Every structure is written in structure tokens, then in C-alpha cells.
Amino acid sequence: MNAALRRTGSRLGMAGWLLAVWLLLWGRIDALTVIGGVIAVVLAYAVSRLPVVPLAARVRPVRLAEAALEFAWDLVASSIVIGWHALRAPRRIQGAIIEVDARSRSEIILLAVTTSISLRPGTLLVDLDWDRSILRIHAMPVRSPREAGAARDGVLGTERRLMRALVTPDDTRPEER
Structure with a gap:
């Protein structure tokens, strides 16, 4: 697996984790909460340098x-x-x-x-x-x-x-x- 693909997979994994935490904090899953979570994840990536999470092969x-x-x-x-x-x-x-x-x-x-x-x-x-x-x-x-x-x-x-x-x-x- 090349480095760019691994980095993209890692970032998607971290985004999924952040979205899951967002949904757990809100305590419900509906369209508005999911959209708000996606916006929060995008903002988190835009304003900070989140680490690349290593993946298992x-x-x-x-x-x-x-x-x-x-x-x-x-x-x-x-x-x-x-x-x-x-x-x-x-x-x-x-x-x-x-x-x-x-x-x-x-x-x-x-x-x-x-x-x-x-x-x-x-x-x-x-x-x-x-x-x-x-x-x-x-x-x-x-x-x-x-x-x-x-x-x-x-x-x-x-x-x-x-x-x-x-x-x-x-x-x-x-x-x-």
C-alpha cells in the first residue's frame, strides 16, 4: 500500500472516529446531528494538524x-x-x-x-x-x-x-x- 493511500485511509479512519464520538456526545443519530458532526470534523481538520493514525496492514x-x-x-x-x-x-x-x-x-x-x-x-x-x-x-x-x-x-x-x-x-x- 503506498504512502498516500495509507495517509488517506488513516485520515478517513480518524474522521470516522471523530464523527462517532460526536454522535455519542449528542446521544442520538439523525440527519441534522450527522451533518453537524461532518461539519465539525471538517473544521477540526481545517484548524488543526490532527495526527496521522497508523493503520494495521x-x-x-x-x-x-x-x-x-x-x-x-x-x-x-x-x-x-x-x-x-x-x-x-x-x-x-x-x-x-x-x-x-x-x-x-x-x-x-x-x-x-x-x-x-x-x-x-x-x-x-x-x-x-x-x-x-x-x-x-x-x-x-x-x-x-x-x-x-x-x-x-x-x-x-x-x-x-x-x-x-x-x-x-x-x-x-x-x-x-
Whole structure:
């Protein structure tokens, strides 16, 4: 896919997303609301430089469903762990800043990973070095190097699942495209 087509697809995707948010904010779908949303999107593009959203070259639906189920399981499990520690000994919960070297160079994968870990109870993105694909996360509870390694492995597992589900040009070798 050439760069101009990819940029156009990305802009249309962002426009569709903005229109969907507009409709959700209004809470109804009728001709006047849709026309107003289209005008708002056109104005947003005219007065600002909205970023180009990277696209996935290929989406694997089964792998994406697996990633979504594993994310749901991670939400439940981390909520239980954090809740248990908060009720048992709230003053003794220890956290750590953990550096994770991501394998992906794709902005869409890194964005999905950082969103995923920030939505989970007990983890939060602190810093992201886009150039080197290094994530710094705050994780809790972390009381030992072994638990820090487990938190790092959890982030890398999320990245691995998302890389299998969303094939991007930045992460594929030329012979795989």
C-alpha cells in the first residue's frame, strides 16, 4: 500500500472516529446531528494538524479475539490482586518503576500496549521512549526482582498477543508483506 493511500485511509479512519464520538456526545443519530458532526470534523481538520493514525496492514480476527479475552482475564486477575492487597495491608503495598524493551516499532502496537497496561489495575505507563521503544511502567505490588520480572513479562505478553493480532508494516519483514 503506498504512502498516500495509507495517509488517506488513516485520515478517513480518524474522521470516522471523530464523527462517532460526536454522535455519542449528542446521544442520538439523525440527519441534522450527522451533518453537524461532518461539519465539525471538517473544521477540526481545517484548524488543526490532527495526527496521522497508523493503520494495521492486516487484522487477524481470531488472534484479536484471543487478545481481547486475555485482556479481560488480566483485568479480572489484576483487580483481585490489587483489591486483596488494598484490603489486607494497604500501607505495605510496594510498587516499582520497571523498564520494558518493546520489540515492536509500530506506533499502533505501542499505543495499544500502553493503553492496555494503563487500563489494568496495578500498572500505569510512566514514560514511553518512542525512538527506542522503551516503556517505563509503574507496577504494583512488586516486592522482589522476581515480581518485577513477572510484571515485565506481562507487558511483553500483551505486546506479543497484539503483534500476532495486528500485523503492521513496521513490524513485518519485506518478504512477509
